[in-house]
Amino acid sequence: MTDTPTLHRLIPGEVPLSVWRAVYFGDGVTLDPSAEPRVDAAAAAIAAIIGKGEPVYGVNTGFGKLASVRIDAADLKTLQRNIVLSHAAGVGEPLPAPVVRLIMALKLSSLAQGASGVRWETLVHLAACLDRGLIPVIPGQGSVGASGDLAPLAHMTAALMGVGAFLIDGKPVDAALALGESGLQPLELGPKEGLALLNGTQVSTALALAGLFEAERVFQAALITGALSVDAAKGSDGPFDPRIHLLRRHRGQIDVADSLRALLAGSAIRASHLDDHGRVQDPYCLRCQPQVMGAILDLLRQAASTLADEANGVSDNPLVFTDTGEVISGGNFHAEPVAFAADMLALALCEIGSLAERRVAMLVDPALSGLPAFLTPRPGLNSGFMIPQVTAAALVSENKQMAHPASVDSIPTSANQEDHVSMAAHGARRLTAMARNAASVVGIEYLAAAQGIGFHAPLATSAPLAAAIGLLRAEVPPLADDRHFAPDIAAATRMVASGRLAEAIGQDLLPPPVGS
Numbered sequence: 001m002t003d004t005p006t007l008h009r010l011i012p013g014e015v016p017l018s019v020w021r022a023v024y025f026g027d028g029v030t031l032d033p034s035a036e037p038r039v040d041a042a043a044a045a046i047a048a049i050i051g052k053g054e055p056v057y058g059v060n061t062g063f064g065k066l067a068s069v070r071i072d073a074a075d076l077k078t079l080q081r082n083i084v085l086s087h088a089a090g091v092g093e094p095l096p097a098p099v100v101r102l103i104m105a106l107k108l109s110s111l112a113q114g115a116s117g118v119r120w121e122t123l124v125h126l127a128a129c130l131d132r133g134l135i136p137v138i139p140g141q142g143s144v145g146a147s148g149d150l151a152p153l154a155h156m157t158a159a160l161m162g163v164g165a166f167l168i169d170g171k172p173v174d175a176a177l178a179l180g181e182s183g184l185q186p187l188e189l190g191p192k193e194g195l196a197l198l199n200g201t202q203v204s205t206a207l208a209l210a211g212l213f214e215a216e217r218v219f220q221a222a223l224i225t226g227a228l229s230v231d232a233a234k235g236s237d238g239p240f241d242p243r244i245h246l247l248r249r250h251r252g253q254i255d256v257a258d259s260l261r262a263l264l265a266g267s268a269i270r271a272s273h274l275d276d277h278g279r280v281q282d283p284y285c286l287r288c289q290p291q292v293m294g295a296i297l298d299l300l301r302q303a304a305s306t307l308a309d310e311a312n313g314v315s316d317n318p319l320v321f322t323d324t325g326e327v328i329s330g331g332n333f334h335a336e337p338v339a340f341a342a343d344m345l346a347l348a349l350c351e352i353g354s355l356a357e358r359r360v361a362m363l364v365d366p367a368l369s370g371l372p373a374f375l376t377p378r379p380g381l382n383s384g385f386m387i388p389q390v391t392a393a394a395l396v397s398e399n400k401q402m403a404h405p406a407s408v409d410s411i412p413t414s415a416n417q418e419d420h421v422s423m424a425a426h427g428a429r430r431l432t433a434m435a436r437n438a439a440s441v442v443g444i445e446y447l448a449a450a451q452g453i454g455f456h457a458p459l460a461t462s463a464p465l466a467a468a469i470g471l472l473r474a475e476v477p478p479l480a481d482d483r484h485f486a487p488d489i490a491a492a493t494r495m496v497a498s499g500r501l502a503e504a505i506g507q508d509l510l511p512p513p514v515g516s
Helices: 017-024 033-052 073-087 097-111 120-131 150-160 175-181 193-198 202-232 242-248 251-264 289-312 336-364 386-402 424-454 463-473 486-497 500-505
Strands: 007-010 028-031 091-094 139-141 165-168 171-174 319-321 326-328
Touching (some): 007 097, 017 028, 017 097, 017 289, 028 120, 033 326, 097 120, 097 150, 097 202, 097 289, 120 150, 171 175, 202 251, 202 424, 202 463, 202 486, 202 500, 251 289, 251 463, 336 424, 386 424, 463 486, 463 500, 486 500
Antiparallel strands (some): 165 171
């Protein structure tokens, strides 16, 4: 999280990806008051429909397969309370607090667009909980990514009503007690409000955005560690010549080559073998970084575009159109775009780790790198980086298993009324675990490449890469004789996952943040 959180004003439908990124990493939000008239108009449209006695799905009918059942006007509030309590059927470990904050902010933005029929005071209550740090305890499993993320959003809504629990200072607290201690009354739902709060893709979208933001940090770090590995192995920067990449035209490839070239510029190690180097061509893990990492960057950007649209859209159902007074049922709750984006991010994370692990394997092999075996000054007596490479291989294999696309699966629900679903929620939920794995692999490369560059002293690497090594050496000394390795890996991984490594280099040498 940031040390001094900023309060961002949500202008519904116009929130840039940078704001969602900031909210995920700890900033707050406030609703733009200009949204209130739109919200009030939609709530008035719902009231008018109820007054006429017209049947409207989710307002005065049952839900899902029970949509044909009419509900009496006297039972409309009970109907909305019942849908929340009956749908709060999630299981599994609670979602992380940063993800839940993002869910709440996304739901605010969606409802504030005036197409859901909720009252302004309902949005004010949700915003107040978010502002006071009341984070609903939401079990992570139970959504199939269609009809909205019903079960997890029901747990969010139940907490607003005083049922369930909030997470406060990392501990679950009874929801009614937490609301009272924060000076808030439990939310009483009006007509359609339970359905509006439950319907939508905010959980899948928040999880996918979290995966995107974590993947972005790992990606940037992997560009730096990839450049470190090039210098450690006395590789060539010829493959990063801009003329090569302009011929192929892919934007990501061009940008990655630019970054690698800038990161290596001024390296005395590179200068030492410009005219005298026995290796005609470097291994693909060095030479093809622009092609592989560039394709990954293009994928991250495509996913970011999809998720930015989804975050700014309305995925409720049915939707209220105040210009005509109509309420129309559709399928905006179907999270197929999010599922595809999540699958793309899973592929990207898998490949970031896969390429980094191959560079680690290359560095520990003296036949390929020209460095001491397993990067230790005294191989045999010491094992050096032998097992960190094994750890990297294990993590890469684990990510490969998790990268199987979730969007190709579907199980009919609600007595076959909801007969095709996206599986976006768990497709997105795996991403943060995959990002942690990839960050550890890149962290291992960070250690290995810095160790390799040390063997070339007194020749120095470039100024940017020296800054990267300096950051590491402030916490992790070079490896002489074998020592307890896990703390070194943990420290390097924190630098990767926190963004500190990228910050040490400077954003001007790296591709701009996706979605910017």
